[in-house]
Amino acid sequence: MIITNLTTVMSQKKWWRGAILCIAFACSSLSAQAMTLNELQQTLSTTKIVRGDFSQSRTMAMFNQPLVSNGTFIIAENSGLWWHQTAPMAVSLVLTQDKLSQQFDNQPAQIITAAQNPMVFYFSHIFLALFNGDTAALNQQFSLKLTTLTPETDTTDTHTHTATKKQWQLVLTPKQAPLNKVFTTITLQGGKFINQLTLAEIRGDKTVITFSHQRTTPSTLTTEEKRVFQF
Numbered sequence: 001m002i003i004t005n006l007t008t009v010m011s012q013k014k015w016w017r018g019a020i021l022c023i024a025f026a027c028s029s030l031s032a033q034a035m036t037l038n039e040l041q042q043t044l045s046t047t048k049i050v051r052g053d054f055s056q057s058r059t060m061a062m063f064n065q066p067l068v069s070n071g072t073f074i075i076a077e078n079s080g081l082w083w084h085q086t087a088p089m090a091v092s093l094v095l096t097q098d099k100l101s102q103q104f105d106n107q108p109a110q111i112i113t114a115a116q117n118p119m120v121f122y123f124s125h126i127f128l129a130l131f132n133g134d135t136a137a138l139n140q141q142f143s144l145k146l147t148t149l150t151p152e153t154d155t156t157d158t159h160t161h162t163a164t165k166k167q168w169q170l171v172l173t174p175k176q177a178p179l180n181k182v183f184t185t186i187t188l189q190g191g192k193f194i195n196q197l198t199l200a201e202i203r204g205d206k207t208v209i210t211f212s213h214q215r216t217t218p219s220t221l222t223t224e225e226k227r228v229f230q231f
Helices: 006-011 015-026 037-044 118-131 135-139 223-228
Strands: 049-059 067-076 080-087 091-095 099-104 110-113 142-148 155-157 162-164 168-174 183-190 194-201 206-215
Touching: 135 142
Parallel strands: none
Antiparallel strands: 049 067, 049 206, 067 080, 080 091, 091 099, 099 110, 142 168, 155 162, 168 183, 183 194, 194 206
């Protein structure tokens, strides 16, 4: 990531773009039944931890081919976001309420605090608000459009005994600067979990992140995961 190619973003010191990914993980527990913002808020506030995999493709005017990366993620309500890119190079990004850490391979981690760069945490707090179910805060920054893409009735997969939820789409349109100076829209699509996040930028660049293997168990952080968030 952060959302863009991590190496490029951090070399340009555009730290705040990392916070945008919190939208994706904030919505990763969104049920297909959440067809109103009030129901969405209730649903999001009940999920404590989500783990999964991601594949990211960023199309930029300056490159002939998209920049592709993949890895794993964890978002924990009381800890923050761990975005662990495994290819094309190892990069670990950890975002909490007041600190951000990024580490390339085995290099020393780079750490920034809210006091050092308030813009990073302006964005991160907005998007972590979605994970916490604070749609009132999001309404201050975005116009939100939540729609259903398939019929209301849920079905059950008899092989896995898991419910297959109807599909939904959430489009966020920035209302004001600085968001509307960067993005035209941010679109989330999914069912029980988010399946795809699309970031459309004013300058024409686009980032598509596909999520898979999302899960809510174990319901607590492992010892290793706790260590990651302690910096």
